[in-house]
Amino acid sequence: MRSLFILIFGLSILFTSAQDDIQQRIDSIVENGIRNGAFPGAQVFLKKGDKILIDKAYGYHTYDSITKVSLNDLYDLASITKVVGATLALMKLYDDGLIEFDKPFSNYFPDWKNHPKKSQLTVRELLAHQGGIVPYIVYLNKVKRRNGKLKKRWIDTILSEQYPTKAYEGIYIHKKFKSYVYRKARRSKHSDKTYRYSGLTFLMIPEVVEHLSGKDFETFLKENFFQNLGAEELLFNPTNQLPIERIIPTEQDSLFRKTLTRGWVHDENAALLGGVSGNAGLFSNTRSLRPILELFLNKGTYQGREFLKKSTVETFTQIQFKENNNRRGLGFDKPMIENDTLSYEDSYPSPLADLSGYGHSGFTGTFFWVDPATELIYIFLSNRVYPSREQQAIYDLNIRKAILYEGLKIE
DSSP states (O other), X not given: OHHHHHHHHHHHHHHHHHHHHHHHHHHHHHHHHHHTTSOSEEEEEEEEXXXXXXXEEEEBSSTTXXXXXXXXXBEEOGGGHIXXXXXXXXXXXXXXXXXXXXXXXXXXXXXXXXXXXXXXXXXXXXXXXXXXXOSOOOTHHHHBOTTSOBOTTTEXXXXXXXXOEEEETTEEEXXXXXXXXXXXXXXXXXXXXXXXXXXXXXXXXXXXXXHHHXXXXXXXHIIIIIHXXXXXXXXXXXXXXXXXXXXXXXXXXXXXXXXXXXXXXXXHHHHHXXXXXXXXXXEEOHHHHHHHHHHHHTTTEETTEESSOHHHXXXXXXXXXXXXXXXXXXXXXXXXXXXXXXXXXXXXXXXXXXXXXXXXXXXXXEEEEEETTTTEEEEEEEOTTSSXXXXXXXHHTTHHHHHHHHHHHOO
């Protein structure tokens, strides 16, 4: 009995030592990023099995070093919205038998019904970025004149019946602008069915969700997932519920809002749609994002309650078009094909990542990854676009990848 106690005590010391070691290495990676201007601050969460390896806030809201980042502060998730917003909603619709992957997307989005090519694209092809759709349309260019001034046709400074959608303080969007967005997307260039990452279709998914469920996109997500998972601070337009001091700023916007963007989505397309979009728009901290990722890792259940069928999670997180050299799942990103044979530099998201893993990154400097083989959940949130989206140090230093590598290699 005494020998068993000594063994258990010894193992606990070894684990504590290993945990302290990984925390120090992650601290070093993040602090190096801050010193080199990759971002002014960040939140990092890393869990493996039932052990939380790190759950920490670093740095400041901005480089003036006035307000420290806390674990309660919210970051703009950017394209992570594609997964924890748009894809999550479609998983529920699929669960309920309201949408089928191999049916044309135009069955659920009639605006594309009469297009000679887009009308035939399936839901599966579009979610896996296999539809040959253009990556993005910069709708901001459609509402601005060459001299930089905003077009009165689409923008006004006063809320009214004609301009009911708020895009920022003193910026309101014409009621017909959403139809214009859909029309431009329908008429956009379309190549053959090849792998081409595109956020364009995700702008339409809220419309699909409302059409099929009878509830607006935000309400659908809140009622089916967020409020029951304890993810109350996973929010669109967060200043509607929280003080602006808790929202981490993104960019000093010289193109559109002419001020520091704070409390409003950084992505201009999402902003022009009122801040609620399937492409971007959600804000969160690591604490409210964690339950969603736990739900994925547990294949549809959270704290004993089933939110999605196991088969649904497995289907969405599987690679869909490997034969086309496309690594994507349905909405989810996946490791590079033959990732385990690649060098550290060429691998994604890490040479140690199991092929069963999945996640997504965000333009503002965010990232998450779930590795079912090791029961790992990893979240990295930052505002790397502060003060400008031209900041590239997060990529040059490979910050997000380096932290994931540390988490995956620990036993």
